[in-house]
Amino acid sequence: MIAPIERRLSGLRAQTAAWRKAGESIGVVPTMGALHQGHLSLARAARERCDRVIVTIFVNPKQFNNPDDLDSYPRTEGDDAKKLESIGVDLIYVPDPEQIYPNGFATTVSVSGLTDMLCGADRAGHFDGVATVVTKLFLQTQADFAFFGEKDYQQLQVVRQLARDLDIPIEVIGCPTIREEDGLAMSSRNLLLSDRSRIKAPVLAEVMEDMRDQLQKGEGMQQITEPAKARLLAAGFTQVDYLELRDGQNLSLLDQSLPGARLFAAAWLAGVRLIDNIAV
Secondary structure, eight states: OOOOOOOOHHHHHHHHHHHHHHOEEEEEEEEOOOOOHHHHHHHHHHHOOOSEEEEEOOGGGGGOOHHHHHHHHHOOHHHHHHHHHHTOOOOOEEOOOOHHHOTTTOOOOOOOOSSGGGGGGGTTTTTHHHHHHHHHHHHHHTTTTEEEEEGGGHHHHHHHHHHHHOOOOOOEEEEEEEBOOOOOOOGGGGGGHHHHHHTTTTHHHHHHHHHHHHHHTTTTTHHHHHHHHHHHHHTTOEEEEEEEEETTOOOESSSSSSSSSSEEEEEETEEEEEEEEOOO
């Protein structure tokens, strides 16, 4: 059975109030739709952990720097609902825009430090948009647990920070990146790749895995970064935004591998920006 779709905050609150009165725990999986197996793995994790599960679908305009990027973002609500059917999600919250940003909305949630690098360096306001909408969704759903994928690892750390700083009573749970058989990290943006570009896309993960092997052998980022970038460009990527080793907690820049370090990458392929990260 396909879960009911709720578009109004009043309806959402009525449902969650009933669940809370019954003493049931609530898990939320915030998404922008165009669901793939990565999203579904988050919903399954929520289903295993919580009595009730809400999946939210909202293409958040405040986290897009480029209007064309916002316009081209895939919107597949009907298919998304069907994909969630087998998991047993209790409610799909697809808020109308005014439910998130009503007329006169004037507040921004901003997390400093963690947002100054990686995907935040060249995307002004992106993580302010993420932090603001996530705060809204946490408060609107009143969930006990929230499930995010490690594929967007910087986002995961930002969300954890804002929940701590604002004393939002929710546990933010990170779940492993789900990959295609050829290693490409699953992403809604993969739908924008042409067949030809899709064949080239797994090179990003291959390059990162090779870099991880080199780092584990004691080589430093200064030695291996430029050859790795050159390999991506030779494979058909047009631009490498970053290819960096960082601390897994505070995201500080590293040259040598340390416990908890992660390798982060963002690169453009045929007009599509792909991101990935792996533990080192």
